[in-house]
Amino acid sequence: MDTSLSEKQLEELLSDILVPVDPSVQFIQRLRAQLVTYHGRDPLSIWMVIVVIATVFLLAVTSIGLVIRIFLGWVSLVGIISNRRRMKSETRVAT
Amino acid sequence: MKEPAMDEMSLAQRAGSDPEAFGELYERHVRKIYNYIYYRTGNVHDAEDLTEMVFQRALRHVAKFEDKGVPFTAWLYRIAHNLVANWHRDRSRRPIVPLDQHVAVSEVSKHPESEAMALEETELLMTIVRQLPSDRQQLLILKFVERMSNAEIGEVMGRSEGAVKSLYHRTLNALRAEAKRLEEESSASKSLKDEKVG
Numbered sequence: 001m002d003t004s005l006s007e008k009q010l011e012e013l014l015s016d017i018l019v020p021v022d023p024s025v026q027f028i029q030r031l032r033a034q035l036v037t038y039h040g041r042d043p044l045s046i047w048m049v050i051v052v053i054a055t056v057f058l059l060a061v062t063s064i065g066l067v068i069r070i071f072l073g074w075v076s077l078v079g080i081i082s083n084r085r086r087m088k089s090e091t092r093v094a095t
Numbered sequence: 096m097k098e099p100a101m102d103e104m105s106l107a108q109r110a111g112s113d114p115e116a117f118g119e120l121y122e123r124h125v126r127k128i129y130n131y132i133y134y135r136t137g138n139v140h141d142a143e144d145l146t147e148m149v150f151q152r153a154l155r156h157v158a159k160f161e162d163k164g165v166p167f168t169a170w171l172y173r174i175a176h177n178l179v180a181n182w183h184r185d186r187s188r189r190p191i192v193p194l195d196q197h198v199a200v201s202e203v204s205k206h207p208e209s210e211a212m213a214l215e216e217t218e219l220l221m222t223i224v225r226q227l228p229s230d231r232q233q234l235l236i237l238k239f240v241e242r243m244s245n246a247e248i249g250e251v252m253g254r255s256e257g258a259v260k261s262l263y264h265r266t267l268n269a270l271r272a273e274a275k276r277l278e279e280e281s282s283a284s285k286s287l288k289d290e291k292v293g
Contacts, residue, residue, distance in 0.1 A: 018239035023129040
């Protein structure tokens with residue numbers, strides 16, 4: 001390379017090297033199609049997120065209700081059993 | 096650039112909800128962005144991948160795009176610039192540009208020797224260009240590939256026209272200095288080889 005290049009010569013050389021390149025038509029079309037699909041999917045995905053959150057919330061609320069019911073049932077069962085035992089022991093003492 | 100910029104601003108503002116508007120912006124800019132990335136990465140495969148990422152990112156964020164005096168083109172170039180910077184960070188080595196794919200030979204030489212020398216010069220210059228800091232590479236790509244004026248480059252790079260002009264001259268000087276250094280290095284090694292042979 002001629003290192004004593006003037007600025008103008010260097011610019012000409014750069015103009016020859018740095019030229020526009022055309023991407024392939026397939027690439028342009030494929031990417032456009034992808035972006036259209038992506039665009040169409042975007043609002044749907046927001047709704048999907050909302051639906052998923054709402055479902056999780058409802059399931060959580062329902063399962064908490066169920067857990068509370070089971071707990072209360074277990075407590076009352078324990079109460080009934082202990083009450084019967086206490087009554088039995090009282091009858092024995094009386095006889 | 097001023098008139099389409101106005102038009103582009105309204106397209107950009109609609110692009111978040113209107114696929115047609117985004118499609119129009121895509122058609123206008125995809126080649127520019129591809130070219131920019133191609134020259135920054137040096138290969139078609141990565142240029143395609145990164146161009147895809149640029150437009151996907153643009154589509155995700157275009158609804159938040161605001162008219163702050165920065166053209167939409169500049170916004171896209173910034174996305175591309177950031178993605179290319181990440182790409183370079185992820186790679187320890189810089190790939191060599193496959194010159195045979197893009198170098199335009201204006202006049203087909205009838206002399207293979209001179210053709211080979213021209214190709215060698217081109218390769219050397221391209222290697223030097225690719226060793227420049229990213230902002231200087233960006234400047235050269237915008238100036239020579241996109242044929243932008245200093246004012247337009249300034250808009251894209253977020254600099255004043257004067258700053259672009261100054262950076263351009265410093266870049267040319269750096270290119271000449273580096274070319275000279277490489278030339279001296281190669282001639283020194285050549286004479287060393289000749290001495291050994293002798």
